[in-house]
Amino acid sequence: MTEIIWIGRGGQGAFxxxxxxxxxxxxxxxxxxxxxxxxxxxxxxxxxxxxxLSDSPINDRSQTARARHIVLLDRTLYDRSxxxxxxxxxxxxxxxxxxxxxxxxxxxxSIARELRLPTVNTIMSGVLCGLYGTVSKEExxxxxxxxxxxxxxxxxxxxxERAFDEVGG
Amino acid sequence: MKKFLSGDEAFAExxxxxxxxxxxxxxxTPQTVVVEKLSEMVENGSLDAEFIHVESEHSAxxxxxxxxxxxxxxxxxxxxxxxxYMAEGLVYASGGRFPIVMMNANRATALPWxxxxxxxxxxxxxxxxxxxxxxxxxxxxxxxxxxxxxxxxHRDVSTPYMANLDGFILTHTxxxxxxxxxxxxxxxxxxxETNNRFDFEHPVNMGFSAGPETNIIFKYKEHxxxxxxxxxxxxxxxRFAQVFGxxxxxLLDTYLTEDAEYVIITLGTIAGLCRNIADxxxxxxxxxxxxxxxxxxxxxxxxxxxxxRNAKAVGVLEKDISFGNAGTVYANVTSALQxxxxxxxxxxxxxxxxxxxxxxxxxxxVFTKVQTGTDRLNWIGVSR
Numbered sequence: 190m191t192e193i194i195w196i197g198r199g200g201q202g203a204f205x206x207x208x209x210x211x212x213x214x215x216x217x218x219x220x221x222x223x224x225x226x227x228x229x230x231x232x233x234x235x236x237x238x239x240x241x242l243s244d245s246p247i248n249d250r251s252q253t254a255r256a257r258h259i260v261l262l263d264r265t266l267y268d269r270s271x272x273x274x275x276x277x278x279x280x281x282x283x284x285x286x287x288x289x290x291x292x293x294x295x296x297x298x299s300i301a302r303e304l305r306l307p308t309v310n311t312i313m314s315g316v317l318c319g320l321y322g323t324v325s326k327e328e329x330x331x332x333x334x335x336x337x338x339x340x341x342x343x344x345x346x347x348x349x350e351r352a353f354d355e356v357g358g
Numbered sequence: 359m360k361k362f363l364s365g366d367e368a369f370a371e372x373x374x375x376x377x378x379x380x381x382x383x384x385x386x387t388p389q390t391v392v393v394e395k396l397s398e399m400v401e402n403g404s405l406d407a408e409f410i411h412v413e414s415e416h417s418a419x420x421x422x423x424x425x426x427x428x429x430x431x432x433x434x435x436x437x438x439x440x441x442x443y444m445a446e447g448l449v450y451a452s453g454g455r456f457p458i459v460m461m462n463a464n465r466a467t468a469l470p471w472x473x474x475x476x477x478x479x480x481x482x483x484x485x486x487x488x489x490x491x492x493x494x495x496x497x498x499x500x501x502x503x504x505x506x507x508x509x510x511x512h513r514d515v516s517t518p519y520m521a522n523l524d525g526f527i528l529t530h531t532x533x534x535x536x537x538x539x540x541x542x543x544x545x546x547x548x549x550x551e552t553n554n555r556f557d558f559e560h561p562v563n564m565g566f567s568a569g570p571e572t573n574i575i576f577k578y579k580e581h582x583x584x585x586x587x588x589x590x591x592x593x594x595x596x597r598f599a600q601v602f603g604x605x606x607x608x609l610l611d612t613y614l615t616e617d618a619e620y621v622i623i624t625l626g627t628i629a630g631l632c633r634n635i636a637d638x639x640x641x642x643x644x645x646x647x648x649x650x651x652x653x654x655x656x657x658x659x660x661x662x663x664x665x666x667r668n669a670k671a672v673g674v675l676e677k678d679i680s681f682g683n684a685g686t687v688y689a690n691v692t693s694a695l696q697x698x699x700x701x702x703x704x705x706x707x708x709x710x711x712x713x714x715x716x717x718x719x720x721x722x723x724v725f726t727k728v729q730t731g732t733d734r735l736n737w738i739g740v741s742r
Contacts, residue, residue: 224530
């Protein structure tokens with residue numbers, strides 16, 4: 190099973206990112222769960238969400254203890270203690286213009302500004318999948334169509350496209 | 359058609375397929391999404407129902423009782439304090455034999471105030487005469503919405519049905535769900551027909567009083583309906599498998615219990631993690647097994663006793679405590695064991711209250727304690 194923890198602030202769409210990846214992965218012989226760290230949403234408060242991916246039905250619905258990837262939509266939420274939540278060889282991906290030791294950084298904000306997107310969630314989904322092949326670009330596209338309202342399809346697909354290009358995915 | 363849905367959304371899809379004519383509900387976390395989705399469906403015309411916005415849960419259920427008494431299929435949904443606020447109506451619905459279907463998102467009860475999942479709300483109301491089921495995943499939740507009406511409205515049962523979903527862990531977790539075609543649902547679920555309704559042509563007395571001479575007869579008949587519900591649940595699941603190709607397993611779901619020496623009995627979403635740990639222990643040569651109780655009422659007395667016949671010890675894991683005794687599920691299970699002549703010790707494990715995460719290590723610890731022996735009552739994650 191591959192587990193991903195998404196970390197952001199309320200309003201940044203960390204749960205939408207978790208859901209998008211889960212929906213992109215789910216299919217014949219592929220199983221996924223996506224859930225938020227439970228509780229009332231408050232804009233600006235730190236939130237976590239989780240995606241679990243597996244080729245067999247997922248029985249374990251507990252919160253992820255060890256993740257293959259941790260994706261931070263907001264660099265101010267990065268802390269060294271997060272490394273303890275990684276599996277062996279796992280990675281932390283941070284939306285940040287400056288590099289951070291032992292992490293993969295990507296300046297999602299500048300692309301979001303360029304594409305006039307209010308948040309970086311789909312950009313960072315594209316970064317994750319472009320780098321690690323978690324799901325294909327086309328699978329993310331069809332998840333955008335399945336999960337998001339129609340008026341958001343084009344912008345978010347463009348964001349994913351751009352992220353894949355930037356990381357050479 | 360497969361869709362990536364939360365438990366709440368899946369249940370709402372199941373309700374849409376069941377085509378209730380009246381829905382009355384009041385929103386409360388973590389049930390809110392069900393009410394939102396159903397009101398959207400009514401608004402966009404994909405569900406032809408009267409959606410009644412009420413001012414409280416007490417009114418929501420009162421409304422559903424009135425609608426059911428008019429002879430139509432009805433739905434309501436609630437959670438936690440909302441369910442407690444409905445308590446008076448619960449016994450009116452069951453005593454009046456109104457086959458209302460309600461979804462309850464299992465959530466902690468006050469105080470301290472807490473919106474997260476545990477099972478103290480529905481278990482506190484186990485004796486109100488409602489059938490109670492507990493789902494494990496979103497697919498089962500959707501499927502139970504359909505089966506709930508089949509069972510509740512069956513003439514041999516005519517009893518309200520409370521479908522419980524673990525708050526957040528099921529209601530707010532997304533997964534792929536197969537949504538049956540409306541024609542299939544129609545084929546499965548017959549229209550609701552009853553004589554237990556207001557009818558000018560055939561007037562009957564409804565909502566009456568019954569004094570000391572006759573009251574017990576009505577209570578006996580309510581109880582008998584639960585006995586008959588056992589057979590109707592089996593029938594509902596057989597028919598379901600024929601129409602939809604998915605097979606359910608009755609009042610409980612057993613995993614590796616055939617030769618199991620150490621069995622955890624639990625309910626709801628945590629059962630999956632228990633099965634994973636049972637697999638792990640089997641690899642180490644320890645004969646572990648798991649029972650997931652799917653129906654708390656009617657209760658699977660004989661089935662539990664049969665499933666643990668080879669057990670050396672049993673653990674009951676639940677997100678509930680009946681203060682001054684033990685967990686309510688434990689009290690029911692030990693009664694089943696005693697009646698079934700099972701003398702293996704049974705230990706109670708209370709965990710997950712107020713939404714506390716139950717981890718794989720917690721379950722490993724529960725299995726270890728069941729093997730070595732422990733106190734009668736054990737609290738997960740509480741150090742004294």
